[in-house]
Amino acid sequence: xxxxxxxxxxxxxxxxxxxxxxxxxxxxxxxxxxxxxxxxxxxxxxxxxxxxxxxxxxxxxxxxxxxxxxxxxxxxxxxxxxxxxxxxxxxxxxxxxxxxxxxxxxxxxxxxxxxxxxxxxxxxxxxxxxxxxxxxxxxxxxxxxxxxx
Numbered sequence: 001x002x003x004x005x006x007x008x009x010x011x012x013x014x015x016x017x018x019x020x021x022x023x024x025x026x027x028x029x030x031x032x033x034x035x036x037x038x039x040x041x042x043x044x045x046x047x048x049x050x051x052x053x054x055x056x057x058x059x060x061x062x063x064x065x066x067x068x069x070x071x072x073x074x075x076x077x078x079x080x081x082x083x084x085x086x087x088x089x090x091x092x093x094x095x096x097x098x099x100x101x102x103x104x105x106x107x108x109x110x111x112x113x114x115x116x117x118x119x120x121x122x123x124x125x126x127x128x129x130x131x132x133x134x135x136x137x138x139x140x141x142x143x144x145x146x147x148x149x
Contacts, residue, residue, distance in 0.1 A: 002035070002093045004122035006042040007050065026058045035092035039122035040074055043088060046143075053077055053086075053146040073108050077146075085149045087114035091121040102126075115149055116140075 012023035014030060021030035022041055031037060040060070047053040059076040077086035089105040091097065101119045109117060109130070117137075119126045127144075128137045 001033070001038045002122070004039065004042050004093065005125065006046050006122065009042065009045045009049075011041060011045075024060060026055060026060045035094065036074075036090055039093065039120060040088075040090045042122060043090060043118070043120055043125075044075060047077070047086075047146075051143060051145045071108060073112070076112065076114070079149070084112045084114040085146075086116045086118065087112055088118045088120065091119070093122045095121050097121055097124050097126065116144060118143060 012030075013020055013033060014023075015021050015033075020033040022033040022037060023029070024031050024041065024044075026044060044058060044060070048055050057078045057080070059073070059078070061072050061074065062076060063072055073087065074090045075086075075088035076084055077088075079085050087105060087109055089101050089108075091101055095101075097119055105117050105119055113132065114130065116127060116129050125143065127140045127142070129140055129144075130137050
């Protein structure tokens, strides 16, 4: 798998070649090791280890209803009250971050109303904080620590 713009982490991987799987600590099971999953596992590990996010408040690939369509969010992080504090859209490293993933996360966020949104392909990370009262968003220089949310 590609080297990403995250610290190096040790993951549990099993299988060979096209059938490799990676253990997801949040879902407590092995899942197919796709390029997007590689990014998802890195951002989760980064948030838990470097930014002190509690692993028990993560939800991975959870269903969501939007205009009667079922969609699936990549990563959602809640606070202890069940409010969404962070919403993440992951793309494979080979996917250029353009307007499309921002539109996708904005669509999910209409339902979830997260405080902070992240779009990443593992190489480039874009993070913005939502201001619902002002109807604006502000891009952040770095991903905030959990306690600052």
